[in-house]
Amino acid sequence: MSFNAKDMTQGGQIASMRIRMFSQIANIMLYCLFIFFWILVGLVLWVKISWQTFVNGCIYWWCTTLEGMRDLIRSQPVYEIQYYGKTFRMNAAQVLHDKYMIWCGEQLWSAFVLATVVALVICLITFFVVSWILGRQGKQQSENEVTGGRQLTDNPKDVARMLKKDGKDSDIRIGDLPIIRDSEIQNFCLHGTVGAGKSEVIRRLANYARQRGDMVVIYDRSGEFVKSYYDPSIDKILNPLDARCAAWDLWKECLTQPDFDNTANTLIPMGTKEDPFWQGSGRTIFAEAAYLMRNDPNRSYSKLVDTLLSIKIEKLRTFLRNSPAANLVEILPEARKFGGCYVFGIQSYAQLEDIYGEKAAATLFDVMNTRAFFRSPSHKIAEFAAGEIGEKEHLKASEQYSYGADPVRDGVSTGKDMERQTLVSYSDIQSLPDLTCYVTLPGPYPAVKLSLKYQTRPKVAPEFIPRDINPEMENRLSAVLAAREAEGRQMASLFEPDVPEVVSGEDVTQAEQPQQPVSPAINDKKSDSGVNVPAGGIEQELKMKPEEEMEQQLPPGISESGEVVDMAAYEAWKQENHPDIQQQMQRREEVNINVHRERGEDVEPGDDF
Template sequence: MRDIFKSQPVYTIRYYGHELKYNAQQILQDKYIQWCADQVWTAFILAAIIAAVVCVITFFVTTWILGHQGKQQSEDEITGGRQLTDDPKAVAKMLRRDGLASDIKIGELPLIKDSEIQNFCLHGTVGAGKSEVIRRLMNYARQRGDMVIVYDRSCEFVKSYYDPATDKILNPLDARCAAWDLWRECLTQPDFDNVSNTLIPMGTKEDPFWQGSGRTIFAEAAYLMRNDKDRSYSKLVDTLLSIKIEKLRSYLKNSPAANLVEEKIEKTAISIRAVLTNYVKAIRYLQGIENNGESFTIRDWMRGVREDGKNGWLFISSNADTHASLKPVISMWLSIAIRGLLAMGENRNRRVWIFADELPTLHKLPDLVEILPEARKFGGCYVIGIQSYAQLEDIYGQKPAETLFDVLNTRAFFRSPSRNIAEFAAGEIGEKEILKASEQYSYGVDPVRDGTSVGKDMERVTLTRHPLRASAAGAAGTGGVEPELKTKAEEAEQLPPGISESGEVVDMAAWEAWQAEQDELSPQERQRREEVNINVHRAPEKDLEPGGYI
């Protein structure tokens, strides 16, 4: 019996016409069969390893994809508007790639090619860095050999850039001042009218009759003196301000200004002369500069520009302690230079730089508003520095200030401690249109009703919020709507008793007691109280595991 149970089946194998009989033990001990078994086992192990690797890779790829999608769902999505970056190298690389990078650089950021003829505006409070940007642009202009006109209120740039061999200075209180000649500068009646428009600015609130009359008298008197062999600034000042009204009336006889000094309206004439005195008295500082050498005119100096050579600079400067007295004359010279650009002829390849830091410290320059939009055709590059846009509105008026600001296409905004000015700067920097993500958590009596949903709402926001108010941060106070918002947030975050912030039941007794209380309510009351919706905007967290946004 033992042999029967131990007997093994016999297998018949036909091999090339022969019949071979083997039992199971003989087959298992056969070397060829063992080799085949080893091959099968090796293939199985290899397949298992490959399958495990594929599964792991698939798991991580799937987790990453789902996590990435979850992250996108929980992040704000930019759909339009501008974008702000703090990486100038990336912008520089993009400009060089597109062939738009200029050789003018501010730090590591190159300007857009030929954008200098679209004018600059530097906006920021005192000591914010406007002068540093101006110096970098000046260094480029000096290296290239461009013609430059600088309004230097405190002689800061004169000390750094003045070259006596090629440059000129216009400052009545500087011994190096050029011998500027009013009557060689102004050849026609309209030239004298343009000079008087800047020398005697039109106020924004006063009756324009008084300034207009003063302009007329100055322009006519200066025009009549052009043929006087003994003409001088001293004689012009005496004629306008010192001689008796009868002699002035006689001097202006048969001119358009004669009616303004008529004997019948002598009191009016005296009032006009009083207004004239406030501005024309600045001309007395020009007395004696005609002895400083060869006569000089801004118009002829600008016409002498060399297209292929090194050009000189013109510094229109004043001293800080005497600026208020010289303001009419400084404004007049800068206005002449602005208008002189048109006399040079159109040339987009030429560069004539006009730097006017702290422009609002001068009188209103009517020529600036008119000429600035056309200056690019003549190669004009205006760099204007202001402390705030409100200064432009105060001097030029609302509409002219908007026109002037609109043609200053390259703008740099620096620190502005004032809230209103900072908001203006933020608005000018631009806005972006975003889909703002928000998560909604819903909790109910039945756990099936608990859930999380993500939604996005369209919003338009400024790229910066009070971007340049760093100096005012220490003075910022609390209050206002902040306590109210905090209270509302706390009320919204009240969860049912026994429920943690993560949605887990941590106190079953409290939770069951709350459920029993809900059962006693009417269906309407239960519906109102059983769900708590909390709108939360969650910023992306760092160091999350793959799939952490799901």
Template sequence: MSFKARDVTQGGQVTFMRWRMFLQINNILTYYLVIFLFFITTSMLFIRMTLQNIKNGLFYWYSVSLHPLQSHMVKKPVYHLEYYGKKLSYTTDQIINDPYTIYCGQLLRQELFICFNIGLVSVISLAVFFFWYLGYKGKKQREDEVTGGRILSEEPQAIARLMKKRGHASDIRIDKLPMIKGSEIQNFAMHGSVGTGKSQLIRKFLEQCRERGDMVILYDKGCTFVREFYDPAIDELLNPFDKRCAYWDLWEECPALSDLETAANTLIPMGASEDPFWQGSSRTIFAEGTNRLRDDPNRSYNKLLRTLLAINLDQLRELLAGTPASTLVDGKIEKTAISIRSVLTNYVKALRYLQGIEKSGKPKFTIRKWMQEVNDDGKNGWLFITSNQQYHESLKPVISMWLSIAANNLMSMGENLNRRVWIWIDELRSLHKLTTLPDAIAEMRKFGGCFGLGFQSYPQLEEIYGPKAAEAMFDLMNTKFFFRSPSAAVAKFVEKELGETVLKRFNEQTSFGNDEVRDGVSFGKDEKRISVASYTDVMKLDNLGCYITLPGDYPVIKMSLKYVSRKAVAEEFVPRIVQESLDEQIELEIVKRVEEESQWRALFDGHTAVTTSSPTTLDVTGSNDPLRNALPVSDSSDRKPSQSSGRKQVSTSENATAPAGGRSEELKITDVPTPLILADTEILQSDYQLYVDEQQTRDAVRKEEVNINHRRGERDQDLGDFTL
């Protein structure tokens, strides 16, 4: 409430102006409604009575009205009445006393009353209609007019009816909302923070996949889906630490060298910004070395690890002779070869947990053959690829490789648009970069491939695959579920993805003044673009609440998923006795090789060589891992750069390897001093010359590795400027 003169004046002017405008409309309506009432009453009267009775009735009431006056007249007037073709001449006394005229008068009054009420009801009804119509038009004028873009709907049932009407409704439903028919092969994306409902959404899909008998490949970090859906009678499980793990054979899985190279791309991922030479070289050695063991009747994962990680360089050089990998272990670049094997060790050692799997008594299993045996017309089993938090970092390279192989093998199943093979990957961020995934998502539609990817935020996708590849992958996800994003930056991304509504927004202006001629209201509509949902709406979504975008001309749907508690049908995890360490000979060879590498680094980096103790049993978490702990660790406090002018110092990364399954910290390469003096000790010119010769050979090898590293987005063009 306000008693300020300005507020009272403005309120009064606007109120009375609107009241005058309202009365103006009412005057116009009343004028025409009265005319309409007269017309209806008269029309009904002529319909219900004859003209003779109407005239005689009028004469009767006229005479009744004038009789008191005419009674004093000497010569009373005579009126001519019609009576069925005859004319009767009556005075007023005769008219008011004649039974026939009395009847006509009473009939006229009765019918006039009836006709008036009929007309009044009609007029009132018409008045209500006109007021409603004018109010409707006024409301429509004030409403914003949608001319394009998307709109928001909070009624899933209404969208379901629209889909059914158009014939687009699928048998796959999320609560009350059906998916678009055929949209499964156009892929699904689930975006949202932890605990917002992505796993619940996947469960709803999985229940229907089981009912339909579709083939499913499911990445289950945490083994929660295993507990609710695993059926040992028809399903397979891959987890080296789980007793139910199938006997997966690497060589059967990759029957050709090209298959091994594809698997190596995921097993040994490229770093985000490091020199791609090291990972590319490691991939080449892994693929060629593994391929050389293909025809060995005694091949095993233990022997593979012994070959790649433990045998000396001369033996490895002999094994790889005649292959592109032979130049990477050349005797002239021994230090480079040692560094390459360090990177190789960091990733390939994840295969050690598969040691002894061949002794499980199970038949050999390959993802490739399992997928080729799909039953298009019947029930299919599922493949669970699982891990848990305790072992995940150790298994990450192998899990990523398995999923990449599954995605790549979809093309070997043959074209079939009616088949459905689902690949569900929740927590995509917890895996290495799946190099085949972008192409698989783009090309697997005709093979029946259906991808469902879950991740907590779009920046995670960019971090793994890079901005362009992440954008391309996200664009291929035609059906998207956006759950809560607490970060404003990520929520703004979701706001943009939900789209805009193009509308004409109502704009009203009121003018008033001392004279009434200045009073008035003007309005118009300006075209605006507004977001379907603001980023704050995304930030404050409840758990299980989400926005859904569907392919085609459908609104953005806001809905809340129903939580369903599911009973356990299998154990989450059945521990398997795993041979966590390699045999003693391999451990000793690895430690010896790492110490040699440490000495080389001490020679050129000025660090003290690291001497390791006897190898111990490998710990699953990597804390007691000789493959990692035996590598030299640089201490920046021990570095003593030369104070001589014009000299440069060589630096390495703080650690040559990353934790098991992680990204490796690559060597940082700078210019080499001539001559080099570290820690006040001058290196012999002969040693330095040997080092320079090695670098020249390594640069030549790096140029040969261009084809290996061709997927790298940015690389150094002038390789000759780099020396170690």
């Protein structure tokens, strides 16, 4: 409410202008309806009664109207009455008492009443129809007109009806929204911060997969899905630290060299921050060693580990020539041909870029067609999500008023301007509650704002059962790894250029003897030469170890390529150097290798499932 004079003037002028314009439209409508009313009355009378009955009825009602004034009329009028081709002459008294004339009057009155009712009903209907048409046109002028882009709806049932009408609705649903039939092979992406609802969607998809009997591989870091879905009769756990882990034979799984390469690519993912040489080298070493051991009747994981850790460092250069590319970027587009379906749960698109790089992340994200965007608190990530949901192209309506003291200046001007706008703003993404998301489907279907409800599920199995790992074997493995790393550093120093480090003799002396008092410098001839030499007056040169000494570092029975060629000699050497541990390793093949890595380095797509 405002009592400002300017505001009251503007409001009064606009209200007065609207009243005048409404009065103009109302007068035009009433004038047209009045004419239309009598036209309808005449048409109904023309249909109901004949012309003769109409004329005679009019004469009867005219005489009835003048009956009270008959004494005032000196000369009584005479009327010509038509009766089926004959003409009769009657005065007013005769007209009022003639049975035929009375019948004509009654017929005319009945037809007139009927015509009036019919015309009135039609006029009322016409009035509302015209008002609705004019109102609709006015509303269209004041509303934005969509010309392209994607639409947004908060009613998933509307989209469900559209899919059913097109015959594309699937039996898989996310809440009340069905996905497009057979679109699961085009992959899913669940984007949003932690605790927003991604795992709930994955659980619902897992329920449908279990009902359909589909095979599912779930990357479950937290054990939530093991707790709710693990069935020992049909499910397998592939976690070497879990006591329920299935016994996996690498050499029965991999039959050819490409199979070993694919396994190496999976076990050693390609990062973006580190030098790809090291990941590629590790892949090649593992694939080659496992492939060479495929025909060994005494093959085992322990023997494979010993072989990998016994390879001569100089021979690595023959293996490390090619670095296989990350296979996840290739699997997603190719797995569709074999019925593969991927569901990725990521906290942000930046997470993909950090793991796979900018171009690879764009490739991965592009093959995920069905997407659900949950809350993203960050401004940039929320803007990215809003852009991926889509935008609409529309003609934006604008309305301007002009008014003045003279009514001639009063008027309203309307117009529309082309504009492109995102369906949702980044603030809408930031303010989404838990279990609420925007879902986009492939194809010309609207984006849907979908709200889910958490479904409680019973606990059917423990999340994790730790495996009893032999600590002595673990310690031995750690010791061997430390020894190999030391050898690697020693070998790396051999490839460094032999450039002596130039330091001042005074700095070296002060560093080595900080407790001695400072003595005056001795002025001799050598000090005038201007050449600084290391402490001690000599240069220490790193010398390459001879080939014979390097070969002596290998255990007996191991070739230069790292392959066990004499098992008896190698076993005797192990019994001599590690009798207790070797005896335990022979009794049991350890299938779990605890690779010491930081938790943050194990980030994979689908971080939360």
